Amino acid sequence: MELYIDYDNGLGEQSLSSLLPFFEPLSFTPESPGIERETTNIPRINGVVLPQHPRDVKYTERKISVEIYLNSVIAENFYQYRRELYAVLVKPFPYYISTDLLPNLRFRVTCDGNFSIPKEKEKNHVSFTVEFNNFTGLAESKFTSLTKQNFHGEYWSPGMNIQMHDNLEYVFKNRKRFQVYNTGDAFINPMQHDYNVTLRASGKNVTIINHTNGERLKIEQELKKSQPVTFIKQYTVINNKPVKTSGRLPGLDIGSNDFEMQNTDDFEITFDTRFYYA
Incomplete structure (x- = not known):
């Protein structure tokens, strides 16, 4: 070994x-x-x-x-x-x-x-x-959700809960409802884990909801698509400055998570996360 x-x-x-x-x-x-x-x-x-x-x-x-x-x-x-x-x-x-x-x-x-x-x-x-x-x-995956989950490469292995299909999506554009799959054995917590979400959106009071666990975040200012929004633990950040919000970025339950975007018709959101294993 x-x-x-x-x-x-x-x-x-x-x-x-x-x-x-x-x-x-x-x-x-x-x-x-x-x-x-x-x-x-x-x-x-x-x-x-x-x-x-x-x-x-x-x-x-x-x-x-x-x-x-x-x-x-x-x-x-x-x-x-x-x-x-x-x-x-x-x-x-x-x-x-x-x-x-x-x-x-x-x-x-x-x-x-x-x-x-x-x-x-x-x-x-x-x-x-x-x-x-x-x-x-916990253990964690060496690679993130943006690396396609299959056994054809050298990035994922048996025992890591890889699904039968390898078309799981983690980037969504202008889709009001979508599914984000947590392949690991544990809840992914924005406060603790390597969970990187980036949002580009136009709209006011843009809201991200995870209906699976009831968590939601409302960004209480008008967003422009040209300004990427990032999330650092409990903070929502634009141009390195925290912005006013209510709630917090939803985490990911084990398995499928049912997300909804509100108050925007023009957006792209990316979930770049590691997965955690017992």
């Missing part, structure tokens, strides 16, 4: 074997996804009641254990190679790891150390385990 590291610095993925040739990953073991949910007790009702909608359930952080083999060949190299691995993995910032065993998925992690690589007397080789913290609780 191979372990890939992406520091999210624009340089892309690098394999551990290319960075440190004397280290060989042996296994990649994420814990099962963990869920934190609310429950309540009601008199004369057996068990507990689950008051939350599934989209409000929270995934908790989880550990990913990676077993690695070091063969320094000669004793003099062991200590230097060990220090180099510490420098590669233990960072003050989060980054992504992935493996060819789970192609096209990546995990946002931190690694705070707390592992050791012992040298046993005359031996110049050892196996050890590094624990990463997948603090988002």
Whole structure:
């Protein structure tokens, strides 16, 4: 197997074997996804009641254990190679790891150390385990919705809920009603996820509604098609300036989402999002 590291610095993925040739990953073991949910007790009702909608359930952080083999060949190299691995993995910032065993998925992690690589007397080789913290609780697709979802390329893999047809649309022009499909296992939250929506529209009080989850956003000013509207978490932005709105950009439930555009007949809207997996 191979372990890939992406520091999210624009340089892309690098394999551990290319960075440190004397280290060989042996296994990649994420814990099962963990869920934190609310429950309540009601008199004369057996068990507990689950008051939350599934989209409000929270995934908790989880550990990913990676077993690695070091063969320094000669004793003099062991200590230097060990220090180099510490420098590669233990960072003050989060980054992504992935493996060819789970192609096209990546995990946002931190690694705070707390592992050791012992040298046993005359031996110049050892196996050890590094624990990463997948603090988002989920894996994410390496590619976004604007990459066609099929198995003909190298962008999507079995187990990623790819549909039988590959004509799913994420760009819509002058269509009042349309469907946006969330291929992942989790609700896509504009406040948290890599969910990029761009709107070009003409009209006043333009409104975006997701009838599937009831979320909506009304832009309370007149829009010109020449001015792209973008969304940064809870903010709606034109020319780098927030504009007045009510509501917030609708997120995406798992599966099909029924959208409607109101108060505009001339628009184009693009949904460029990653998908998230348990």
